[in-house]
Amino acid sequence: MLPPPGFGSKGEVCRLTKSLYGFKQASRQWFAKLSSTIVDQGFVQSKADYSVFTRVKGGSMIIILVYVDDIFIASNDVDAVNVFKQFLDSKFKLKDLGTLKYFLGLEVARTANGISLCQRKYTLELLSDAGMLACKPANIPMDQSARFRNSVGDAVLDASLYRRLIGRLLYLTLTRPDICYSVHKLSQFMSSPRVPHLQAAYKILKYLKKTPSQGLFLSARSELQLKSYCDADWAACPDTRRSITGFCVFLGDSLISWKSKKQQVVSRSSAESEYRSMATVTSEVV
Template sequence: MQLPQGFHSKEENVVCKLNKSLYGLKQASRQWNAKFCYVVKQLGFKQSKADYSLFTKRLGGSFIALVVYVDDILIASNNVQEVEALKVSLDQHFKLKDLGGLKYFLGLEIARSAKGISLCQRKYALEILKDAGMSACRPSKVPMEQNLRLSKLQGTLLPDPGVYRRLVGRLIYLTITRPDIAYPVHKLSQFMSKPRKPYLDTAYKILQYIKGCPGQGIFLSASSDFHLKAYTDADWATCIDTRRSTIGYCIFLGDSLISWKFKKQSIVSRSSTEAEYRAMAVTVYELTWLLSLLKDLEIWHPQPALLFCDNQAAIYIGENPVFHERTKHIEVDCHVVRDKVQDNVIRLFFTPTHTQLADLLTKALNSSQLRHLLSKMNVMNIHVSASLPKGECTLLDDDRLITKKTAADASNRPDSHLEGECQSLN
């Protein structure tokens, strides 16, 4: 070890004792998290076992929830005085910057009213369009053409694969509030090692769809009940290279969409029933985690969660513990569905294909199917006037969304009165 410049010592073999972690070291983030957790726990907070970034505190009739992402903090409570006291206590240990009511956090735009909370990434979506040179492109009604099958050997290799990788990486972050593009984006993410021209053309198709309604996002209704409902689906042997199936699920708390996932299975399923059953198992894992998270938030959920599937055979396998003949080749951990059904944690129901909301996450749909499922998921664009049908909008040259009436009406957007009530700190 060499002594710092300007430091002189007559002693040999001396070392420097580090009293505080330096910013930029690989240990700094770990030390910061440990320090923050210690301080918050000293203030009486309890760290969640389901999500270690969540801290909760119950004090009489007041409840405080604190969420931390690196050095960005969100505070939500039913007691304003307790929030102010917490900010004072945290400011004594850390240098805080109070950003006031929650309106923008990690690229997410939050708008709140008496009807509920809206989450979107409009600013981020417009930046993606601008950086890709697609601000003036023609909007598309769908993010991906139906029956499009991409292969790892299809088309010519891109001369600069970095363009494709950066674009897909940014689109992946956009799926946080856009389940409508989750399927095509994650489909493209499977070809990051050797991107080809058809993949880039498909990515540009997604940008054309985003151009149509960049402010589309999730609406969390304030009138929803606290009952978990899930839809699960699988598209059997959809990958033409590996013949692996695509699974997807979407989970609702009441009428509000809170979790969704699209994934290609790690093994080859021998039948569509097996693929559906494995999709049900993955959904049960997520439901189990969400039940633990609701418990940490002190939300009582006595009734079993509802799981909807459009495959009758998969439901029979989940409900019948002696149905061995067609399931003996399936791994034991997939039979967690049976265990949860017997413990009355979940209940299985059949849903027809035309009402299967998880279809949005497993296959490309036409524009009418896409609009129908998005309306059922409470995915909407608050920047569009309520008099217009959902998703029907026009984009001007200055990137302002207006209705089909007049440009003057654009100033009366329905989000002008929305105000965030959560506190954000940095």
């Protein structure tokens, strides 16, 4: 930035009092401004996810999810939401897109029975970019007996192709827990992918070809009771001999959390790996 003509002398600089678009600190300053404005209205910022804000007044509850300049508001009080949107519009220029139907690649369909979440458009775009729209569908995302190693098979000629594909599949696991385990296994070989790893990734695409619109259903009539299940695959990794933890958490009949992750230490017995898996899901429930 240059000072105006005739202003200042040699050695003087201009100090910015307002962050400008394009500066590396602009996004941080924007979120600081937005979050402080929301907190001033009685909202509490979540400690687990700093993009989530909640406010409870009597029987009225408002939940806000912020992604850069996209804001998603959920509430059981329509009047309170309208008042809050008018307040935000007075502070910032807003464009109200109405009832949520599409948000960051997630398609939302609401009925009297509940809410359906899927990524059908994202899945079809993924298949189209990979040239797999006309492929033969597969019944399963990965063979149960599949064991992958770091050094088995020829190296992939274009490693960026594999990394880009796995990255897009990781985002798809937001609504597809059925491919979470398969994508997790293949994401371990991002640094040096091999041909068997790429072939396994293509098989996941063939499985998605059969069920592109599959997703999650959050029931409106299920009980508000937490249920969790966990399991462990002892010494599943042939290179590190570490086990894999898998768990899922239900709120009533609705699946709300799941994970498939390699344990950080080597378990000396299957019982030890199961206990570590149980500890992980307990932390998630808490």
